[in-house]
Amino acid sequence: MAIRINIDVMLAKRKIRSNELAQMIGITVQNLSILKTGKAKAIRLSTLEALCRHLQCQPGDLLEYVDEERRQ
Amino acid sequence: MNQYHKIARTSRCYVVLLTILLVLVPVAHGAVWLFFEHLPADWLRPRSYAIVGGVSPLTRVLGFAVSMIKGIVVMYGLWVLIRLFKLYQKGIFFQAENVRCFKHLSRTLVLWAFAGVLVTPLLSVVLTMNNPPGQRVVEVTLQSADLTALVVGGMLAVIAAVMEDGERLQTEVDLTV
Numbered sequence: 001m002a003i004r005i006n007i008d009v010m011l012a013k014r015k016i017r018s019n020e021l022a023q024m025i026g027i028t029v030q031n032l033s034i035l036k037t038g039k040a041k042a043i044r045l046s047t048l049e050a051l052c053r054h055l056q057c058q059p060g061d062l063l064e065y066v067d068e069e070r071r072q
Numbered sequence: 073m074n075q076y077h078k079i080a081r082t083s084r085c086y087v088v089l090l091t092i093l094l095v096l097v098p099v100a101h102g103a104v105w106l107f108f109e110h111l112p113a114d115w116l117r118p119r120s121y122a123i124v125g126g127v128s129p130l131t132r133v134l135g136f137a138v139s140m141i142k143g144i145v146v147m148y149g150l151w152v153l154i155r156l157f158k159l160y161q162k163g164i165f166f167q168a169e170n171v172r173c174f175k176h177l178s179r180t181l182v183l184w185a186f187a188g189v190l191v192t193p194l195l196s197v198v199l200t201m202n203n204p205p206g207q208r209v210v211e212v213t214l215q216s217a218d219l220t221a222l223v224v225g226g227m228l229a230v231i232a233a234v235m236e237d238g239e240r241l242q243t244e245v246d247l248t249v
Contacts, residue, residue: 031249041247 004064005043007036010055025050076163083160090157094150101143105136121209125202134198141194142187149180166235166242174232181225188218 011021022032027047034040048059055062104111108127127135156173164170189212196211203209 027249034247035249039247040249041244043249047249 001038002066002068004038004066005035005040006062006064007032007051007055010057010062014055016055021051021054024054080161080163083157086157087154087161090150090154094147094154097143097147097150098140101136101139105132105139108132108135120211121196121200122203122207123199124204124207125200127199128202131198131202134201135195138191138194138198142184142191145180145184145187149177149184152176152180166238168239171232171235171239174228174235178225178228178232181221181228185218185222185225188215188221189213 007021011018016024018032018036019029022029025047035043048062051057051062052059152173156170156177159165159167159170159173192213192215193210196209200207200209
C-alpha cells in the first residue's frame with residue numbers, strides 16, 4: 001500500500017504502549033495491529049481523530065504517501 | 073438470544089441432520105437393492121418395462137453401483153452443506169470458504185441433473201439384462217426433477233457470485249479500522 005501509517009514512530013515519541021493506545025481510542029489490539037502492519041484498507045475519520053487526540057499530533061504526522069513505483 | 077446464537081443453534085441441528093442423511097444415503101441404496109424383490113410393486117420399481125429374467129446378485133451389485141452414481145453426487149452435496157453449516161455454526165458468513173461452498177453446491181446440482189439423465193438408461197440396461205432377447209430395454213427419460221436441479225444449480229451459481237462480492241465487502245469492512 002502506498003499509504004503508510006506511522007503509528008510506531010508516534011508511539012515511541014509519546015512513550016505509549018500499543019495496548020494502552022488501543023484502549024484509549026476504543027479499538028482492539030488486533031485492529032491497531034492491522035493499522036501498524038499496513039494491512040488496513042481504510043481508516044475511519046473517527047479513528048484518525050482519536051489517534052490524533054491521544055497522540056497529540058496531526059493526521060499528516062501519522063499518514064505518509066510513499067511512491068512505490070518510483071522507489072523501485 | 074441474539075441472531076448469531078440462533079443461527080449457530082439452527083446450523084448445529086442441520087449439521088446433525090445432514091450427517092445422518094449422509095450416512096443413510098448409501099445404506100438406503102444398499103437396502104433397496106438387497107430387498108429389491110420385496111419392495112412394493114409401485115414403489116421405486118420401473119413402470120415402463122418388465123423385469124422378466126429376475127434380479128440376480130450381479131444385477132443387484134450393478135444396480136447398486138449405477139444408482140450410487142446419483143447417490144455419490146447427493147452425498148457430495150450433503151458433505152458440502154455440512155461444511156457450510158459448520159461455518160455458520162462458527163459465525164463465519166461471508167468468507168472465501170462460504171463462497172466456495174456455494175460454488176460447489178451449484179456444480180453439484182448441475183452434476184445431479186446430468187447424473188439423473190445418465191442413471192435411467194444405465195439402470196434400465198442393468199434391470200433388463202436377464203430378460204430374453206427382444207425384451208431388453210434402454211430407457212431414456214428427462215425428468216422434471218433433473219431440469220429443476222439444473223435451474224436451481226444455475227441460480228446458486230448467481231448467488232455464489234453475489235456471495236463473492238459480499239466476501240469482498242466483508243474483507244473491506246474487516247480491514248477498516
